[in-house]
Amino acid sequence: MDQGEIQSFLIIFSVIAVCLALTVIILFILFLRRKNALLLEQAKAKETYERELSETQIEIREETLRNISWELHDNIGQLMTLAKIQVQMVPDKSESLEEASETIGKAIKELRVLSKLINPEALKNLSLEEALELEIERFNRLQFIEASLTVDGTPKALNPKEEVIIFRILQEFFSNTIKHSKASTLCVGIDYMDGNLTITADDNGIGFDENLDFAGIGIKNMKNRARLINADLQIESEKNRGTMLRLQYNF
DSSP, rough: OOOHHHHHHHHHHHHHHHHHHHHHHHHHHHHHHHHHHHHHHHHHHHHHHHHHHHHHHHHHHHHHHHHHHHIIIIHHHHHHHHHHHHHHHHOOOOHHHHHHHHHHHHHHHHHHHHHHHHHHHHHHOOOOOOOHHHHHHHHHTTTTOEEEEEEOOOOOOHHHHHHHHHHHHHHHHHHIIIIIIOOOOOEEEEEEETEEEEEEEEEEEEETTSSSSSOOOHHHHHHHHHTTTTEEEEEEETTEEEEEEEEEEEE
């Protein structure tokens, strides 16, 4: 084999080697793209599944709350109304009966407010501000906590379903504050600005250590609900210095 044939052989070999290398690289790139596409599809499927699961869980909770609301309003409310009428019909009512009648009247009023606040259908007829105002008034009236509500900006009509979800998130926070925080004050603020709704709620309770695993079921529920409506939810707390919720939602 002369020098020319050797050079030709080397050239052909080099070309074949380059072609093989390019083929391997192209196949590898195609493999990575296919793998990434599959991973992306799996991630989307998982996200869709989790979203549908969360929506189903919320629907079940809302249906349960609706049934409880009807029971409070139709059954217990009617029985207490009957009890009040019976007390009022007693001749020669004593002071204690008068007080009992007044107490029953207050209980009936509280039942009506509570049944409205937990009934999803009733909430749809209330704005977010109206629903929160009812809740704040109830806390103060029952002396659960000293609560206040401020609204800045011009209130906007939100998607009714998403408005209910926002209210449920805040209800969960309020419930944790009243049950566990030992707080004496609760301040809630609503701010409408440039297509963005910002809600803050903070208490002066005992708080918790954020470095510990504090993601109990209540906080998980709040975060799951916030994800459903693409809202940003932050919960910050410091031991013995209270807890603050901050929710941002684009409408």
